[in-house]
Amino acid sequence: MEDIMKLSINGIKNTTDWEKAGIKLPSYDVEKVAEDTKKSPVWVHFGIGNIFRIFIGGIADSLLEQGVSDKGITCVETFDFDVVDKIYKPFDNLVMAVTLKEDGNTEKKVLGSLTEAIKAQSYSQKEWERLKEIFADPGLQMVSFTITEKGYALKDSKGEFFSFIREDIDNGPEKATSAMAVTAALLYERFKACKAPIAVVSMDNCSHNGEKLRNSITEMVSEWNKKGFVGNDFVDYVNNEELVSFPWSMIDKITPRPADSVAKALEEAGVEDMSPVITSKKTYIAPFVNAEGPQYLVIEDRFPNGRPQLEKAGVFMTDRQTVNKVERMKVTTCLNPLHTALAVYGCLLGYNLIADEMKDKELSELVRRIGLSEGMPVVINPEIISPQKFVDEVLNVRIPNPFMPDTPQRIATDTSQKVGIRYGETIKSYVAKDGSAKELIAIPLAIAGWCRYLLGIDDNGESFELSPDPMADELKKHLSGIKIGDISSYTGQLKNLLSNANIFGINLYEAGIGDKIEEMFVEEIAGKGAIRNTLKKYL
Numbered sequence: 446m447e448d449i450m451k452l453s454i455n456g457i458k459n460t461t462d463w464e465k466a467g468i469k470l471p472s473y474d475v476e477k478v479a480e481d482t483k484k485s486p487v488w489v490h491f492g493i494g495n496i497f498r499i500f501i502g503g504i505a506d507s508l509l510e511q512g513v514s515d516k517g518i519t520c521v522e523t524f525d526f527d528v529v530d531k532i533y534k535p536f537d538n539l540v541m542a543v544t545l546k547e548d549g550n551t552e553k554k555v556l557g558s559l560t561e562a563i564k565a566q567s568y569s570q571k572e573w574e575r576l577k578e579i580f581a582d583p584g585l586q587m588v589s590f591t592i593t594e595k596g597y598a599l600k601d602s603k604g605e606f607f608s609f610i611r612e613d614i615d616n617g618p619e620k621a622t623s624a625m626a627v628t629a630a631l632l633y634e635r636f637k638a639c640k641a642p643i644a645v646v647s648m649d650n651c652s653h654n655g656e657k658l659r660n661s662i663t664e665m666v667s668e669w670n671k672k673g674f675v676g677n678d679f680v681d682y683v684n685n686e687e688l689v690s691f692p693w694s695m696i697d698k699i700t701p702r703p704a705d706s707v708a709k710a711l712e713e714a715g716v717e718d719m720s721p722v723i724t725s726k727k728t729y730i731a732p733f734v735n736a737e738g739p740q741y742l743v744i745e746d747r748f749p750n751g752r753p754q755l756e757k758a759g760v761f762m763t764d765r766q767t768v769n770k771v772e773r774m775k776v777t778t779c780l781n782p783l784h785t786a787l788a789v790y791g792c793l794l795g796y797n798l799i800a801d802e803m804k805d806k807e808l809s810e811l812v813r814r815i816g817l818s819e820g821m822p823v824v825i826n827p828e829i830i831s832p833q834k835f836v837d838e839v840l841n842v843r844i845p846n847p848f849m850p851d852t853p854q855r856i857a858t859d860t861s862q863k864v865g866i867r868y869g870e871t872i873k874s875y876v877a878k879d880g881s882a883k884e885l886i887a888i889p890l891a892i893a894g895w896c897r898y899l900l901g902i903d904d905n906g907e908s909f910e911l912s913p914d915p916m917a918d919e920l921k922k923h924l925s926g927i928k929i930g931d932i933s934s935y936t937g938q939l940k941n942l943l944s945n946a947n948i949f950g951i952n953l954y955e956a957g958i959g960d961k962i963e964e965m966f967v968e969e970i971a972g973k974g975a976i977r978n979t980l981k982k983y984l
């Protein structure tokens with residue numbers, strides 16, 4: 446029996462057991478770093494889930510290990526308070542980072558760089574006052590975000606404010622609840638306290654993420670201004686990029702939900718209480734995070750109050766144009782569109798592991814065509830990373846990594862929020878180049894697959910649970926009346942969806958592929974096995 450090791454500040458004091466188990470520990474003084482960071486915070490992060498913990502937390506850990514920084518990250522959650530209560534507090538904010546290599550080896554390191562975890566609840570005076578204090582500190586340099594794409598949205602697909610955003614607008618900064626309102630309210634505190642500059646950095650997978658974050662924050666502030674909650678001087682502060690900058694970024698590291706197999710291996714090595722939890726808000730999280738080794742973070746170097754030496758931890762610091770090119774390369778052509786195709790077809794064809802799908806002749810061909818034949822011709826080379834090398838690594842090393850417990854079900858989450866970026870941008874590039882996107886086959890097939898996925902019935906006729914999506918109810922309504930095995934039940938139900946430029950970034954009929962997608966979809970509802978047959982026909 447191994448000695449029991451507890452992931453806690455006291456637990457990691459007995460270094461020998463951890464070393465014996467092959468788990469690296471922080472060489473810096475975790476308690477001192479936490480104490481110093483609480484006294485003068487420099488970096489706050491919102492959306493403190495899996496990728497943040499291993500990748501951004503790993504960057505801060507690396508800077509501490511190298512001695513180029515003596516501060517960690519202050520973690521803030523606006524959405525899922527269970528994350529703080531179940532995963533941060535019981536483990537003294539420590540993270541067990543597990544890297545799953547392609548050769549089957551794993552690297553394990555405890556990260557001590559997450560120094561405080563705060564629930565942003567404006568109704569809880571203690572936590573709200575603490576947040577105000579942090580934002581009032583002139584030394585605070587940056588606030589970053591991984592709150593998922595939907596965390597930035599203020600309006601629904603009809604262009605109306607969501608009801609929770611409407612409440613945030615009506616209730617003003619003191620009662621903010623959503624991530625955007627909380628951020629705007631805390632920037633207001635900073636403005637009132639010191640007017641010091643700050644960088645507000647989205648690290649989510651959305652195209653032009655900095656612009657998206659900026660638009661949402663400035664819109665919230667403008668609505669509050671109209672209602673008299675904040676003055677014009679604050680509006681000017683938030684709109685002045687010399688004072689409040691919104692750098693663009695590109696982030697890349699496949700970070701699956703925590704796997705039971707990894708929890709078991711850690712427990713067998715002697716680390717106690719490693720079980721994953723699924724919170725009531727459906728965050729899949731554990732005291733550990735499992736992820737692949739490759740990682741890329743590219744950030745626009747626009748930090749008006751200075752910044753940690755991120756480049757020392759492998760972050761590419763560059764200009765906005767280069768970030769935009771890298772981001773387009775990854776999110777719109779070389780990685781995420783492939784992922785979404787594998788997500789929807791994986792659910793339809795009964796897969797539970799992305800790596801297994803790469804052994805499937807049709808699915809492997811589908812993503813090769815999306816990335817290599819259809820995506821690559823419209824990629825603009827960002828120079829700092831080679832698109833060809835990048836896509837080759839994605840297709841041949843990263844997605845097929847058999848040790849990565851990544852699932853189509855995870856990637857299928859919130860697809861309605863992503864299709865516009867993952868496919869719409871490439872479709873628009875073809876329209877700009879050739880006048881239409883008619884020559885595309887694999888991308889329309891991926892979109893038809895998503896529509897077919899929304900029926901929640903797989904290729905064997907068995908029903909499956911759709912992954913969460915904020916538009917799920919609305920989308921299901923679009924498809925009402927469609928029956929598998931009865932192609933006459935299709936009477937044009939997809940037309941509203943496929944013509945919705947809010948979802949796809951472009952009206953797909955105007956792009957010349959709406960009819961083709963309908964045709965593929967109808968072929969896919971013909972009966973059992975129709976999805977497989979359709980893939981074979983087109984690939």
Ligand SMILES: NC(=O)c1ccc[n+]([C@@H]2O[C@H](COP(=O)([O-])OP(=O)(O)OC[C@H]3O[C@@H](n4cnc5c(N)ncnc54)[C@H](O)[C@@H]3O)[C@@H](O)[C@H]2O)c1
Nearest residue numbers: 492493494495496524525591592593596624649650699700
């Ligand atoms: N996991 C990956 O492979 C990966 C890779 C690159 C980029 N990303 C980006 O990071 C995001 C988060 O991924 P993750 O793996 O950490 O997910 P996760 O589920 O582990 O964490 C998501 C975090 O965002 C918060 N959140 C969710 N919805 C929110 C909302 N509406 N408003 C505010 N906060 C909200 C959650 O509470 C949680 O803290 C992704 O959506 C993507 O944009 C993820």
Ligand SMILES: O=P(O)(O)OC[C@@H](O)[C@@H](O)[C@H](O)[C@H](O)CO
Nearest residue numbers: 650696697698699700781784856
């Ligand atoms: O994180 P999401 O939900 O935007 O998308 C799911 C995956 O495609 C994504 O997480 C990838 O794993 C990631 O983009 C790789 O860097």
